[in-house]
Amino acid sequence: MQVQGNVFRYGDNVDTDVIIPARYLNTADHKELAAHCMEDLDSTFVTKVQKGDIIVADRNFGCGSSREHAPIAIKESGVSCVIARSFARIFYRNAINIGLPILECAEAVEHIKAGDIVEVDFDSGTITNVTSGKRFESEPFPAFMQQLIVSGGLAAFMAKEAR
């Protein structure tokens, strides 16, 4: 499984309040949430993001509130993967549970700029900066994780397993 996209590059401590401000949490509709994704950090994000694009950030991505609406908004906006130096723990769990691929790779983060084209191979864990030609190795995604992503999240995956 491979994804490729244009990079949106952010810094440390991107919190769930800027990913999806609480003023929009009066709905759980995925499309409505995606329409306000990253609004308080990068107001042009929703107008620029294309299907397959990748978010690259520094430390503690997704800190703050436990709102699952945050990874849902990112995934629904078309983002195929988030790469960071580290993730806040609740966000990490939530992203996996809803089937948003996330990778910790400090070396890749160091060498990826906004606007670079990046390719991620989940089977091998290889991250390639197509723009610069540099390659980085992260942990490959286990098979169940890839199935979970394809199923659209843990609940759907478990329901499918049960059938």
Next chain:
Amino acid sequence: MGMTMSQKILASHAGLERVRAGQLIMADLDLVLGNDITAPVAINEFSKFGKETVFDKEKIALVPDHFTPNKDIKAAEQAKTMRTFARHHEITNYFEVGQMGIEHALLPEQGLVGAGDLVIGADSHTCTYGALGAFSTGVGSTDMAAGMASGKAWFKVPSAIRFNLTGKLSRFVSGKDLILHIIGMIGVDGALYQSMEFTGPGVATLTIDDRFTVANMAIEAGAKNGIFPVDEVAKAYLDEHYKKVPRIFEADDDAEWEKTYEIDLSEIKSTVSFPHLPSNTRTIDAVGEIRIDQVVIGSCTNGRIDDLRQAAEILKGRKVAPHVRALIFPATQKIWKQAMGEGLFDIFVDAGCAVSTPTCGPCLGGHMGILAEGERAVSTTNRNFVGRMGHPKSEVYLASPSVAAASAVAGYIADPKRIMEA
């Protein structure tokens, strides 16, 4: 090698004699919590499991506290989704407006959480119950749904950082100043994936409300949980409230600590977190003159009776500055009634404060005190991220109830000592 207090609680709920940091375990839950924002998402996920019933209708707590009393039609629909689910599944611990309070003040008060419990909640401040010696942690809605369906959750056993407390807090300094000081020291990811365990002779000098505040903000240092030993102060609270028999765990003498911080409580000063991170702290003497527009006293962090008493002590016989809006949110109905009985509302209203029914409202920029562009608030809440209380160009300064009350009077961020001496 011994185990930490957190590790012992996890081991006991996984049916294991011992666990070690990094180990993945499946554990039985004592309580699963959700609110009007996170539960609707969980209920949708729950429906995908194809399960007719929840694992135990008495071990689920649903609290409409975030956008309630309903702030708009969409919020009303979400509250209705949760109410309908609660009725359908005959959830015992559903608290309607009128009985409800802010979840993390309400659940301990209702005796639903206590020493030795393992609790997950679809709210990041679920870590509050560590004040009573419980292992409690925030999760997302899918984990909540799986918890409601199975009564179980998987955990990666955390390592721990120890905060060894000595001494005693000074006058006008509280648990809030202690936890802001700690977050300032270790950073917003200083305890990422780890437990924060508080030990030492200083613990006995902290009130239970101080401990709730400290454990509540463990998440703001990235921690999985924050936890206090169960001493006489905690036992007295549990005796009065807790419905079950407390299970008391203690960290082993040879428990492994990633790091130990020694903290002399007598050295802690009133502390303020500047925008836009809780770790961006300054002691009150280094704040400078910051003019404010709003003061919020309340929330799951600081809406308990001790907090209101501290605010009232400062506001008694004084007036809120003419350019400041001061909003007070007792965290539960019981606290509300207690504050009224003690005459605190007379003090607040005479000073020019507005007193609200319990709600999370302004803390997360939901309703009941939203900031306009360029406005500044001093707030006893827990986060000061960009846009947290309203406009992305507004600012939130986190502080204790004493500092918040003093600031309301002064009209700029103020030291309670100076206001009381004036």
